[in-house]
Every structure is written in C-alpha cells, then in structure tokens.
Amino acid sequence: MDHYKFRVIKDRLVQFLVYLALFSALVPLFSILYEVIARGFSTINIEFFIRPTPTVGETGGGVANAIQGTLITIGLASLIGVPIGLMSGIFLSEYGESNLSAAVRFLHDVLNGVPSIVIGVFAYTLITRSIGFSVTAAAFALAVIMIPIVTRTTEEALKLVPMSVREAAIALGIPRWKTTIIVVLSSAKKAIVTGILLSIARIAGESAPVLVSMGFWRWWFAGLNRPVANLALNVFIFAMSPFENWVVLAWGSALVLILLVLGISIAARVLIRERY
Amino acid sequence: MSRIIDKDLKELSVTLYRMGELAHRAVLEALIGCIEGKEAHEEVREIADTLVAMADHVEDKAFELIARFQPVASDLRTIKSYMKIAYDFARFGRYALDISSINKQIGGLRGCEEWINSYVKRMSEKTLEMVRSSIESLKSHNTQIAEKISEREKEVDKMYFEFIDELIKCGATIKCAVSSVLIVRYLERIADHAAYICESIIYIATGRKEVLR
Amino acid sequence: MTVKFDIQNLNAWFGSKHVLKNINMKIEENAVTAIIGPSGCGKTTFIRCLNRMHEITPGARVSGKVIFNGVNIYDNGVDPVMVRRKIGMVFQKPNPFPMMSVYDNVAIGLKLNGVRDKKILDAAVRRSLELANLWDEVKDDLKKSGTSLSGGQQQRLCIARALAVEPEVLLMDEPCSALDPIATAKIETLIRELAKNYTIVIVTHNMQQAARVSDYTAFLYLGELIEYGATKQIFENPKHELTEKYLTGKFG
Numbered sequence: 094m095d096h097y098k099f100r101v102i103k104d105r106l107v108q109f110l111v112y113l114a115l116f117s118a119l120v121p122l123f124s125i126l127y128e129v130i131a132r133g134f135s136t137i138n139i140e141f142f143i144r145p146t147p148t149v150g151e152t153g154g155g156v157a158n159a160i161q162g163t164l165i166t167i168g169l170a171s172l173i174g175v176p177i178g179l180m181s182g183i184f185l186s187e188y189g190e191s192n193l194s195a196a197v198r199f200l201h202d203v204l205n206g207v208p209s210i211v212i213g214v215f216a217y218t219l220i221t222r223s224i225g226f227s228v229t230a231a232a233f234a235l236a237v238i239m240i241p242i243v244t245r246t247t248e249e250a251l252k253l254v255p256m257s258v259r260e261a262a263i264a265l266g267i268p269r270w271k272t273t274i275i276v277v278l279s280s281a282k283k284a285i286v287t288g289i290l291l292s293i294a295r296i297a298g299e300s301a302p303v304l305v306s307m308g309f310w311r312w313w314f315a316g317l318n319r320p321v322a323n324l325a326l327n328v329f330i331f332a333m334s335p336f337e338n339w340v341v342l343a344w345g346s347a348l349v350l351i352l353l354v355l356g357i358s359i360a361a362r363v364l365i366r367e368r369y
Numbered sequence: 370m371s372r373i374i375d376k377d378l379k380e381l382s383v384t385l386y387r388m389g390e391l392a393h394r395a396v397l398e399a400l401i402g403c404i405e406g407k408e409a410h411e412e413v414r415e416i417a418d419t420l421v422a423m424a425d426h427v428e429d430k431a432f433e434l435i436a437r438f439q440p441v442a443s444d445l446r447t448i449k450s451y452m453k454i455a456y457d458f459a460r461f462g463r464y465a466l467d468i469s470s471i472n473k474q475i476g477g478l479r480g481c482e483e484w485i486n487s488y489v490k491r492m493s494e495k496t497l498e499m500v501r502s503s504i505e506s507l508k509s510h511n512t513q514i515a516e517k518i519s520e521r522e523k524e525v526d527k528m529y530f531e532f533i534d535e536l537i538k539c540g541a542t543i544k545c546a547v548s549s550v551l552i553v554r555y556l557e558r559i560a561d562h563a564a565y566i567c568e569s570i571i572y573i574a575t576g577r578k579e580v581l582r
Numbered sequence: 583m584t585v586k587f588d589i590q591n592l593n594a595w596f597g598s599k600h601v602l603k604n605i606n607m608k609i610e611e612n613a614v615t616a617i618i619g620p621s622g623c624g625k626t627t628f629i630r631c632l633n634r635m636h637e638i639t640p641g642a643r644v645s646g647k648v649i650f651n652g653v654n655i656y657d658n659g660v661d662p663v664m665v666r667r668k669i670g671m672v673f674q675k676p677n678p679f680p681m682m683s684v685y686d687n688v689a690i691g692l693k694l695n696g697v698r699d700k701k702i703l704d705a706a707v708r709r710s711l712e713l714a715n716l717w718d719e720v721k722d723d724l725k726k727s728g729t730s731l732s733g734g735q736q737q738r739l740c741i742a743r744a745l746a747v748e749p750e751v752l753l754m755d756e757p758c759s760a761l762d763p764i765a766t767a768k769i770e771t772l773i774r775e776l777a778k779n780y781t782i783v784i785v786t787h788n789m790q791q792a793a794r795v796s797d798y799t800a801f802l803y804l805g806e807l808i809e810y811g812a813t814k815q816i817f818e819n820p821k822h823e824l825t826e827k828y829l830t831g832k833f834g
Contacts, residue, residue: 257677261740264635265691265747266667275690279679372831439790441817442829576819 126351132341133348141345145313145322156346158313162228162321163353165314166307167297169232174239175289181240182247182285187259187273205241212237213302221306228314228321230306235296242295246288254280287361294357298350300325324350374438381430381451382507385458388423389504391416392461396500396559399465400493403477403552404486413469420462427455446576450569454507457562457569461500464555471548478552481545488535489552492528495521496556496563503566512574515567519581525560526582529553586611586751586781587632592646594627594636601627603805605646609798614773614782616796616813618789620833624805625785629753632783633669634662651750667695669751670744675760676736678728678743684711685724687739691747706746714742715772734765738772745776752776754784758791770795789829793817801825 145158181201185194216234221227258279262272277285303323309330310320324346331343395416402409431452434440440448471477478486499521506514532553536546564581571579587609594602602624609615617625630636631644634655647654655665678687688707697703707724711717716738720731728739737757744752754773758766773782773795786792792799793813800810801824809816809825820826827833 254680255677257673257675258679260635260638261671261673261677261679261743263638264633264666264671264673265744266663266665266670266749267691267694268663271694274694275679278686278690279681281681439793440830441789441793442820442826444830445818 129344129347129351133344133346135341141342145311156322156324156327156342156349158311159322159324159327159346160349161314162310163297163324163350165321166228166231166235166303166323167293169228170235170239170296171289171293173232174236174292175243177236178240178243178289178292179247179285181244182251183273183277185244185248186251187276201241201244204237205245209234209238209299210301210305213305216302216306224318226306226308226320227318228307229317231303231320231323234302234306235299238296238299238302239292242292243289246291247285250280250284250288251276253284283364287364290357290361290364294354294361297353297357298325300329304329324353374434374440374444377430377434378444378447381427381434381448384423384427384430385451385454386504386508388420388427388455388458389500389507391420391423392458392465393497393500393504395420395462395465396468397497399468399472400497400552402469403472403548404490404493406472406477406479408473410469410473413465417459417462417466420459424455424459428452443573446573450573453569454566457566460562461559464559468552468555471551475544475548478545478548481549482539482541484539485536485541485545485549488528488532489549489556492525492532492553492556495525495528496560499525499560499563503563503570506567506570510570510574512571515570516579516581518564518567522560522564522582525557529557583608584611585609586650587783588647588649589632590647590649592628592631592648593644594624594631595643596627596639597641601805602631605807607800607807607810609781609783611781612777612779613797614777614784614795615798615800616792617783617785617800617802618787618792618828619802619808620828621787623802625787625802626755628802629671629755629783629785632751633671633753634665635671637662667747668749669753670747670749671753672737672740672744672755672757674756676733676740678731678736678739680727680729682728683725684720684728684731684739687728688742688746691743695747707742710742710746711739713745713776714738715768715775716742732765734761734768737761737765737769741769741772741776745780749780751781751783754782756785756787759787766791801828803828 141155142157142160145155181197185198188194213234216230216237220230220233224230254276259272259276262275263269267275300323303326307320307323309326310322312322314321327346328343328350331339331346334340334343395413398409398416399413401407402413431448434448435445438444478489499518502514502518502521505511506518533550536550540546541549561582568579568581571577571581585608587607589605589607589609592602592605593600605628617628619625627636632648632650636642636644644656646656648656650665650669653660655662678684679690682690685707688710689703692703692706697706708717708721711720716735719735720726720739728736731739737760741752741757758769761769770791773784776782777797784792784796786795796813798811799813799816801808801816801820801822803824809820809822811821816825817829820829
C-alpha cells in the first residue's frame with residue numbers, strides 16, 4: 094500500500110510541475126497581449142486608420158500608410174517567395190531522391206536558420222546597392238525568408254499523398270509532369286495553403302531585414318524603387334521617439350500587427366479544421 | 370499434403386468399394402440361383418435396395434463436396450465419376466434383382482437344355498469376371514486393367530447375339546427360351562455397365578473420354 | 583483468335599533478380615484472360631510489363647517483345663505515355679484520387695489530355711460511370727468526395743476512371759482482393775460485361791474467381807509460364823502436373 098501511495102504522490106507532483114511549466118509559458122503571452130491591447134486600444138479610432146504617419150510636431154496621425162506599406166511588402170514578397178517555395182517543394186517530393194534533392198533539402202535547412210538580419214544585409218548588398226532603399230529590396234529579403242518555410246510545408250503535404258496515387262496517375266497515360274498536377278490536387282491543398290499563410294504571418298512581423306534593406310518611410314507608396322511604411326518598423330522607430338503621439342502610434346501599430354498575425358493564424362487553423 | 374477434401378474423398382471411395390463387393394455378390398447369387406435352382410430372391414432384393422440407398426448417399430455426398438470445396442481438375446473428375454460409378458453399381462443390383470425375379474417367377478433354367486445352361490454359365494463367368502475387373506481397376510485406379518475390359522465387352526456382346534441366333538435355330542421350350550433370353554439380355558447390360566465403370570476410371574486418371582464398348 | 587498481345591520471350595528483372603523468364607503467349611482480344619499462380623510467381627510483374635509500368639520502378643528492366651496492335655511497345659520510338667493511354671490499369675487497393683470529387687476523378691484523365699468542353703466531359707463522365715455500373719449509385723451527387731464511397735464503389739470508380747480515357751485493354755491486378763464477397767460479385771459481373779468490348783487481363787490469387795470470370799487462364803510459377811489455355815480445359819483437365827498440383831491445393 095505504501096508503494097501505491099508513493100506513486101500517487103509522485104504522479105501528483107509531476108502533474109503540478111507540468112501545469113506550472115504551462116503557466117510559465119502562457120504568462121508572457123498573455124501579459125504581452127494585455128499590455129498591447131491596453132495601451133494600444135486607446136489609439137484605435139478612425140483617424141488611426143486613415144491618417145498617415147504624422148510629421149514631427151504634428152498631432153494625431155495614424156498608421157494608414159504603414160498598413161498599406163506592410164500589405165504591399167508582404168504581397169510582393171509572396172509573389173516572389175510562394176511560387177519558388179511551391180516549385181521547390183514539388184521538386185523535392187516528386188522528382189526522385191538524388192544527390193541534388195539531398196543537397197537542396199540541406200540548403201533549405203541552412204537557409205531556414207540564417208538570421209533574418211543577415212538576409213536583410215544580403216538584400217541590401219544585392220538590391221539596395223543598385224536601386225536604392227526600396228520596397229523591392231525588402232520584399233526580396235522577406236521572400237528569401239519565406240522560401241524555406243513554404244518549401245518544407247509543401248514537401249510535407251505532398252509526401253503524405255500515397256504512392257498509389259502517383260501510380261494511378263501514370264497508368265492513365267498522362268505525361269510525367271502533368272501527373273504532378275494530380276498529386277498536388279490530391280494532396281491536402283489546405284495544408285499547403287496553411288503553410289503559405291503561416292509564412293506570411295512570420296514575415297509580417299520581421300523588422301530587422303526590412304530596416305536594413307528599405308529603411309524608414311513616413312509617406313504613402315511612391316514606387317517600387319522607393320521604400321514604403323511598415324508596421325513593424327513603426328513600432329521600432331516610434332517606440333523610442335520623444336513624441337507622445339508617436340509612442341501612442343507605436344502601441345497602436347503593435348496592436349494592429351498582432352491582430353494581423355493572429356488573424357492569419359486563425360484563418361490557417363480554420364482552413365485545417367474544414368478538412369475534417 | 371493432406372487436404373480437407375481428402376478425408377471426404379477417401380470415405381467416398383471406401384463406400385464405392387463396398388458397393389462393388391455387394392454388387393458382385395448380388396449378381397453372383399442371382400446367377401447361381403438361376404443356374405443351379407437355388408432360392409435367393411429375398412437376399413438379392415435386400416442387397417439391391419442397399420445399393421440404391423448407397424448410390425443416393427454417394428450422390429448427396431458428391432454434391433456436398435462440390436458445394437463446399439469447388440473442386441477442380443482431377444478432384445472434379447473424380448467426384449463426377451464416383452457419382453456415375455455408384456449409379457452403375459446400383460444398376461448391377463437392379464439387374465441381379467431382375468435375374469432372380471425370373472428365377473422366382475418362372476423357375477429360372479431348371480430343367481432346361483444342357484446347351485442353354487452351359488452357354489449361360491459361360492456368359493455369366495465372363496460377365497462376373499468383368500465386374501471383378503471393374504472393381505479392381507476402381508480400387509487401384511489402374512487404367513491398363515480398365516482398357517483391357519474393352520476386349521471382353523465385345524466378346525460378351527458377340528456371345529449375346531450368337532445366343533439369340535442359336536436359340537432361333539435350335540428352338541427350346543417357351544419357359545427356357547424366355548428365361549434364357551432375359552438372363553442373357555441382363556448379362557449383356559451388366560457387361561456394358563462394367564465397361565462404363567472402366568471408362569470413368571480412365572476419365573479420372575487422364576481426362577480422356579474413351580469409349581470401351 | 584484475334585490476338586491483342588503477342589508476347590515474345592518476355593523477361594523482366596528487378597535489379598539482378600530475374601522475375602519473369604521467357605514468357606511466350608498470345609492474349610485474345612475482347613476476352614478475359616486470368617493469370618494465376620502462387621505468391622511471388624511474377625503475376626503482377628507480368629501485367630505491369632504489358633503497359634510499361636514495370637520500368638518506372640528504379641532498377642527494373644525488361645527484355646523481349648510485347649506486340650500490341652502490330653507494334654512492339656518496347657521499340658525505341660514508342661512513347662510509353664501513349665501505350666498507357668490505350669492500356670488501362672486497375673489496382674489491388676482501390677485508389678481514387680483523394681481530395682477530388684467523383685466527377686473530377688473520372689474527368690481528370692480527359693482534362694489533362696486537353697479536353698475542355700464541359701458538355702463533352704459531362705457526357706464522358708456519365709458514360710464511364712455507366713460502363714462501370716456505378717452511375718445509378720452516384721448520379722445524385724457527383725461532387726461528393728471519391729473517398730467517401732464504399733470499398734466496392736471506390737473500385738468501380740477506379741474502373742470508370744480508367745475507362746474514361748477510352749483504352750482498348752484493361753489490366754486488373756487482384757481488383758477484388760480488398761473487397762467483401764458482394765462487392766466482389768458485382769465487379770466480376772462487370773468484368774464479364776466489359777469483356778464484350780475490352781480485352782481484360784486479370785491477375786488473381788483466387789482460383790475460383792479465375793474459373794468464374796475468365797475465358798483463358800495462364801498459370802505462372804516462379805516466373806515461368808507453365809500452362810496456358812481455355813479456362814474450361816485448365817480447370818477440368820490440366821495438362822501439366824504442376825498446374826494440377828496448384829489447382830487441387832497439393833502444393834506443399
């Protein structure tokens with residue numbers, strides 16, 4: 094009987110420790126959310142959403158241009174990053190195991206681990222040096238960050254499609270490259286889309302590479318070879334400024350950013366659930 | 370390798386051997402009764418009835434095996450042939466019964482001409498030998514024994530026709546004529562069925578449908 | 583006999599393993615030919631050689647000739663994709679394309695071969711599903727997922743899918759082994775109906791099925807063709823001792 098009681102105590106103890114750890118993990122999340130919502134909520138008004146960044150000394154103002162800029166940046170980045178990631182994922186999954194695919198996979202893993210600031214510098218060197226601080230450079234940097242993520246999720250989703258599907262497609266007398274279409278259609282398209290959405294959520298919040306390749310911008314979109322405003326950068330620049338209304342805008346930007354990322358993540362979750 | 374169906378096939382063949390022995394005895398008793406004037410009808414009837422019952426049993430059992438095992442190739446040919454052979458043995462019983470009825474009804478060959486008696490005796494011996502042959506080839510599934518029967522069947526056929534000719538030429542009392550013709554007729558049929566049995570044996574072993582008559 | 587396949591000295595390897603040894607046989611048009619034999623005797627490899635599917639496995643090799651409609655499908659200039667369009671295949675485990683509707687499953691073969699007209703596709707889908715005896719069961723909801731059907735229905739869907747591209751031959755690799763007896767019976771009936779217009783080669787490890795469904799039976803053992811003839815003759819009176827042993831279950 095003693096042994097049993099001892100085991101029960103051990104069980105309870107471990108349970109307690111586990112819950113404690115869970116709590117510790119959740120506390121920062123909730124405290125961040127609370128802070129941002131509490132401080133940022135007050136800034137939310139119509140002006141917030143339609144006025145651009147105020148100049149020095151101007152009162153009020155909003156983050157409308159930052160929202161526009163962020164959307165343009167991640168849109169552009171997706172345009173570059175998603176197709177490349179998709180094709181890489183399809184290649185790794187469908188075109189056989191070879192030394193090439195092993196190398197590609199390895200390189201993707203390495204790329205995944207490269208610090209985003211380094212990627213930002215890379216974009217600076219490659220693009221900014223030639224056409225100047227621009228949204229193109231930022232989009233390029235973000236695309237490079239996106240690619241390994243999209244590749245990985247696409248490859249995983251396609252790998253889940255059983256071999257028998259490929260055989261059936263080949264047996265129908267369809268050319269090799271077109272059978273890949275069938276495999277892609279047969280896979281959880283939603284898993285692929287989810288992967289894309291999550292990578293977008295990731296890059297929406299990147300600030301360092303954007304800063305290095307594009308820099309700060311206070312105005313509306315002015316061309317692909319000029320920078321645009323960016324929510325993440327707003328948080329960075331405004332938070333440390335001496336102007337009261339800028340600090341407030343920083344909190345507001347942070348809130349919008351969190352809501353954006355949260356929104357994308359929830360959309361991804363909902364998509365997965367629809368599968369069942 | 371022993372299969373589930375083997376046990377049932379063995380049972381069937383054992384039943385068939387017993388039928389063969391019984392059929393042979395029936396024909397023998399019936400003929401002895403006629404030629405030597407002994408009373409054997411009741412005994413022969415009993416054997417004939419048993420043979421019919423056994424043939425029914427073989428047919429039922431064969432159908433059961435077909436339904437349960439969907440036999441093919443040699444198994445299928447065996448089962449089909451066993452059904453036919455069982456029927457042939459039952460026919461022996463029936464003919465034996467017919468022969469002993471003649472004995473009972475009109476006294477067989479008692480008091481008939483010597484030449485008729487000895488002719489019938491010779492034909493009976495030949496026919497009984499064919500019956501024994503057919504049983505032997507069944508037991509051993511020996512196609513050579515089976516093939517040899519063709520010769521003897523033709524002999525018995527020849528004897529049958531010759532007897533009819535002789536009888537018409539020489540004449541005899543009505544009773545003896547009727548008895549002997551009937552007996553000889555049944556002997557010819559028994560010989561036919563013995564040949565059928567041998568044809569079935571060849572079919573089981575080789576899948577060929579040979580005509581031995 | 584109108585010969586659909588004239589198979590000459592067919593050999594097949596998986597790497598160094600010699601799986602099919604000098605197969606010579608002629609397969610008749612618009613008839614059902616069954617390939618039987620113990621596991622591992624090369625039956626599946628054999629039919630996969632008939633539509634050039636064997637070679638997609640890495641390390642697989644074929645030699646010999648398979649003459650189909652007057653042409654050796656293994657000749658240098660022959661496009662395997664065209665071969666597979668004329669010679670369809672149905673697999674052991676029903677494998678409708680997942681995440682695609684019944685309609686799309688049947689239509690995709692045509693769509694990817696360039697057919698765009700919706701009317702033509704609709705008609706083709708309906709025809710194929712009718713041919714596969716599945717139309718009545720799915721006509722009310724063609725949009726439902728292919729994988730939501732029962733096993734037997736899925737297999738008939740796969741048959742419809744194969745028929746949609748209008749092949750001349752249907753190769754079937756143990757199509758009923760994953761199905762219950764009723765579904766099996768439905769497919770066997772279907773096979774007999776299809777045989778009027780298609781050449782069918784079916785691999786089966788179920789002898790009774792071969793006996794029920796086929797006009798000709800080939801017995802393969804350890805990669806060699808032991809006996810080949812009319813089903814009636816093979817099952818009543820096989821010529822070869824090995825065939826007799828296999829059919830009566832006397833293999834040790």
